[in-house]
Amino acid sequence: MSVQEIKIGDLNPHAFIEEQCELISSQVGDSKAVNALSGGVDSSVTTILAHRALGPRLITYFIDNGLMREGEPESVVSAMRNLGVPVVLVDSRNDFFSALRGKTDPEQKRQAITDTFYETVFGRLVRESGALYLLQGTIYTDVEETVAGIKRQHNILAQLGIDTEELYGYKVIEPLIQLRKPGVRAVGKALGMPEKMYNRPPFPGPALVARVIGEANPERIALVRKATVVVEEELAGAGAFQYMAILHEDRVTGMRGGKREYGLQIEVRCWDSEDAVTASPTPLPFDLLLKLAGRLTSEVPGVVSVTYNVAAKPPSTIEAI
Numbered sequence: 001m002s003v004q005e006i007k008i009g010d011l012n013p014h015a016f017i018e019e020q021c022e023l024i025s026s027q028v029g030d031s032k033a034v035n036a037l038s039g040g041v042d043s044s045v046t047t048i049l050a051h052r053a054l055g056p057r058l059i060t061y062f063i064d065n066g067l068m069r070e071g072e073p074e075s076v077v078s079a080m081r082n083l084g085v086p087v088v089l090v091d092s093r094n095d096f097f098s099a100l101r102g103k104t105d106p107e108q109k110r111q112a113i114t115d116t117f118y119e120t121v122f123g124r125l126v127r128e129s130g131a132l133y134l135l136q137g138t139i140y141t142d143v144e145e146t147v148a149g150i151k152r153q154h155n156i157l158a159q160l161g162i163d164t165e166e167l168y169g170y171k172v173i174e175p176l177i178q179l180r181k182p183g184v185r186a187v188g189k190a191l192g193m194p195e196k197m198y199n200r201p202p203f204p205g206p207a208l209v210a211r212v213i214g215e216a217n218p219e220r221i222a223l224v225r226k227a228t229v230v231v232e233e234e235l236a237g238a239g240a241f242q243y244m245a246i247l248h249e250d251r252v253t254g255m256r257g258g259k260r261e262y263g264l265q266i267e268v269r270c271w272d273s274e275d276a277v278t279a280s281p282t283p284l285p286f287d288l289l290l291k292l293a294g295r296l297t298s299e300v301p302g303v304v305s306v307t308y309n310v311a312a313k314p315p316s317t318i319e320a321i
């Protein structure tokens, strides 16, 4: 792997910001750049950094792919606008759901997200805006896992030998590629971002698709979205690195109102981790697990079974697909 990691102990966030701003500004020159804000830590830090470097030469988009959490498009866009960064909201829900239709294989689902994002959506936005560059918040861990063949992280291109200029018509700039999550958070803090933003639990680029086993259609995304609201409300105070609900494909027999219900299964995962490379399940109090099960079976239509993952990464991974 040709990218050189900057370890947290060697990182001077203020010097890093200055250096990266200069690099971004000199690379983009008088032309324009676009970037996609998802609201996650990496993309938010990239957005603020690029805004600082480029000012009006940057157009920031929030792509509503239909796969985000409850209320996320509106809240992310308004939080960034409050920091003085203009954001254009783009409705691309149809593009993503048509690309995902009928796909059940994890890597094919990830590939569909990548193709829709870079080719369909950004291909179009770049043509319309006349931009020559796309800035994105790829981090060192994303590269590592993709190159190792564990998961094709949605945002890895050059490391897989993909020439974005030839394929999509724009160059990609990745200012955070040498950092892991704690380094990104330190840079976010040094940029003056609110703590809620730089300390947010990670959320994957493929969004809720990473948490639906089997086909990720609008109905199944809506179910996992509802389950996510419950899990995030109940586990926000657990001090964990990341926590999530996963919708399984297999059905199981349950009962409701004295009748048989061939229902759905939700798996809850809650992780302790430093940097997502290794992780272990948080030892949650049993009462909290029971409360989660009670809420998930009553608030998410059709759910009759709730499990808690107790396997560590490795051999598990943090997301389910």
Ligand code: XMP
Pocket: 142, 145, 151, 152, 153, 154, 155, 202, 203, 204, 205, 206, 210, 242, 276, 313, 316, 317, 318, 319, 320
């Ligand atoms: P895994 O599931 O590989 O996840 O153990 C490690 C960390 O990366 C996040 N993740 C992603 N982030 N694009 C991203 O930007 C992706 O395709 C992707 N897949 C997983 C995951 O949430 C965890 O924090």
